[in-house]
Amino acid sequence: MSKSYYEFFCPVKIIAGHSALEHVPFELSTLGAKRPMILTDAGVRKAGLLAPVEAALQVGGIGAAAIFDDVPPDSSLATVRAAATTYRDNDCDAILAIGGGSVIDTSKAVNILVSLGGDDLMAYAGAHNLPRPLKPLFVIPTTSGTGSEVTLAAVISDPERSVKLPFASYYLMPNATVLDPRMTLTLPAHITAMTGMDAMTHAVEAFTCLAANPISDAYATAAIQKIANNLLVAIDEPRNADARLELAQASTMAGIAFSNAMVGLVHALGHATGGVCHLPHGLCMSLYLPYALEYNKSVNGARIGELLLPLAGAQVYASTPPAQRADVAIDFIRRLRDHLHAKTQLPRTLQETGKVRRDQLDEIADRALNDGSIIYNPKEADLGQLRAILDKAWG
Amino acid sequence: MTAHSLSLAAAQRAYVALMMTVISRGLCAASINDDDVGREVARFRPGYTLVMTVFPDGPRFGLEVTPDGHFARSAVTDEAADLVIRFKHLAHAFLVFTFQEGTARAFANDRMVADGDLSDAIRLVRCLNRMEALILPGPVARRALKQYPPLPLGQKLRTASGIYGRVAASFFTR
Numbered sequence: 001m002s003k004s005y006y007e008f009f010c011p012v013k014i015i016a017g018h019s020a021l022e023h024v025p026f027e028l029s030t031l032g033a034k035r036p037m038i039l040t041d042a043g044v045r046k047a048g049l050l051a052p053v054e055a056a057l058q059v060g061g062i063g064a065a066a067i068f069d070d071v072p073p074d075s076s077l078a079t080v081r082a083a084a085t086t087y088r089d090n091d092c093d094a095i096l097a098i099g100g101g102s103v104i105d106t107s108k109a110v111n112i113l114v115s116l117g118g119d120d121l122m123a124y125a126g127a128h129n130l131p132r133p134l135k136p137l138f139v140i141p142t143t144s145g146t147g148s149e150v151t152l153a154a155v156i157s158d159p160e161r162s163v164k165l166p167f168a169s170y171y172l173m174p175n176a177t178v179l180d181p182r183m184t185l186t187l188p189a190h191i192t193a194m195t196g197m198d199a200m201t202h203a204v205e206a207f208t209c210l211a212a213n214p215i216s217d218a219y220a221t222a223a224i225q226k227i228a229n230n231l232l233v234a235i236d237e238p239r240n241a242d243a244r245l246e247l248a249q250a251s252t253m254a255g256i257a258f259s260n261a262m263v264g265l266v267h268a269l270g271h272a273t274g275g276v277c278h279l280p281h282g283l284c285m286s287l288y289l290p291y292a293l294e295y296n297k298s299v300n301g302a303r304i305g306e307l308l309l310p311l312a313g314a315q316v317y318a319s320t321p322p323a324q325r326a327d328v329a330i331d332f333i334r335r336l337r338d339h340l341h342a343k344t345q346l347p348r349t350l351q352e353t354g355k356v357r358r359d360q361l362d363e364i365a366d367r368a369l370n371d372g373s374i375i376y377n378p379k380e381a382d383l384g385q386l387r388a389i390l391d392k393a394w395g
Numbered sequence: 396m397t398a399h400s401l402s403l404a405a406a407q408r409a410y411v412a413l414m415m416t417v418i419s420r421g422l423c424a425a426s427i428n429d430d431d432v433g434r435e436v437a438r439f440r441p442g443y444t445l446v447m448t449v450f451p452d453g454p455r456f457g458l459e460v461t462p463d464g465h466f467a468r469s470a471v472t473d474e475a476a477d478l479v480i481r482f483k484h485l486a487h488a489f490l491v492f493t494f495q496e497g498t499a500r501a502f503a504n505d506r507m508v509a510d511g512d513l514s515d516a517i518r519l520v521r522c523l524n525r526m527e528a529l530i531l532p533g534p535v536a537r538r539a540l541k542q543y544p545p546l547p548l549g550q551k552l553r554t555a556s557g558i559y560g561r562v563a564a565s566f567f568t569r
Contacts, residue, residue: 006504127510166513211503369517370514371514375517378541
């Protein structure tokens with residue numbers, strides 16, 4: 001199926017590889033930044049992940065002017081304001097975000113306040129409401145899944161009003177993302193599994209949903225291949241720097257793919273489940289991926305069948321009749337989940353999570369029906385069909 | 396710009412403006428005549444306002460949710476509306492309103508942007524899809540929709556005639 005029209009945009013410089021951190025001082029200096037604020041969370045700091053970054057900065061002649069390490073897993077307006085105050089009090093001129101999705105989203109929101117002034121983040125909520133470019137923002141991911149290091153979006157909670165504020169602007173995209181395997185070597189096995197499946201789902205949905213385009217396809221299939229080849233390796237050999245680097249690159253490539261081709265039913269169900277049951281996003285992705293592909297198969301089975309090449313390799317792809325490729329691809333994903341369950345206890349069904357009640361499924365279906373991602377799903381889904389998928393995912 | 400392309404743009408603009416008038420009135424009618432659309436609209440809060448428009452300066456229409464949970468036409472501005480769906484160009488709106496490109500496909504092809512709560516935009520798209528399934532001939536609706544719902548002919552004709560009747564009447568009453 002050829003794409004009649006598409007847009008693709010990713011201005012983020014990718015700095016990737018062994019010793020990538022050592023390139024940060026020079027890259028900051030090219031943007032005129034001398035006093036970066038490190039934005040991170042307590043867990044990252046406790047894991048000792050700031051040490052190689054600070055060492056690289058120091059040798060490069062740039063010291064961190066401030067460190068804000070109080071970002072919670074679900075960042076809020078108060079956190080953003082507190083971090084912005086730290087930035088201003090220390091006369092910083094750039095942000096270095098070191099962490100996972102919450103830290104990265106927080107850094108984008110902090111950048112709005114410190115660049116545009118004031119404390120009223122809500123004035124900039126919504127799509128394309130930022131008037132000009134922001135301060136330099138570099139992102140150093142410490143997980144390999146979110147893809148937020150290359151996206152134009154951020155979500156910040158407003159606990160007082162019990163809402164999540166979405167922000168989307170090209171100006172929110174980081175100037176650079178730094179992929180250094182040292183930052184993920186200590187990632188626990190179950191988080192490696194969960195974030196790996198998050199990245200896998202980004203790539204699979206980017207490839208199989210309505211806004212897929214030739215350029216996002218290239219990123220998506222490369223990401224799928226890297227994850228299929230390296231996720232179990234990284235879990236078996238956590239300190240395998242090559243496998244870690246492959247996963248970090250895959251996550252970023254999947255992020256580039258889905259931020260240009262969007263996502264579909266898995267994310268609609270996952271967002272809803274996260275909202276109702278507070279399950280981690282990556283886990284939700286892993287839970288629903290095979291069931292959503294099964295559902296979509298009647299509409300885009302050939303497209304799903306193409307996933308078999310990056311998933312299982314040329315030999316399996318060539319020896320599988322075209323009509324069976326979609327089923328074999330979905331089966332590959334199921335078996336990958338089985339392996340991850342055996343090695344890390346990553347749940348495969350809603351029941352196995354132990355955190356979802358069957359009487360919550362109706363609410364999950366209702367929320368999924370109104371999730372923004374569902375419009376990009378290739379097959380229409382009504383409430384009854386969503387509920388049927390949830391029943392299958394229950395286990 | 397040649398005279399030909401100018402006249403083509405003028406024709407497209409007139410067509411899109413006409414279709415926006417029909418669609419907005421059709422949505423108001425469908426929110427009363429069709430249970431599915433009615434249920435969807437009733438989930439917006441009363442007073443909720445939305446605008447569908449074309450960059451840079453229209454054509455456009457505005458709708459407001461009435462206290463009894465139906466759509467009514469509204470003069471709400473883009474700035475004041477809770478949700479604004481904006482086609483990036485007149486030609487894109489023309490594609491959608493000539494049913495050459497469905498609403499979901501138009502989103503996927505970056506033809507338009509939604510400013511507001513995306514959940515509300517999704518609900519509006521469902522209302523549009525349902526209305527199109529009801530009032531358009533099957534072959535045309537199949538081109539515009541991801542999936543044409545199973546609609547018994549009798550139900551389709553009854554509901555469509557009710558919607559068309561209300562739309563026609565609205566041109567005389569407002």
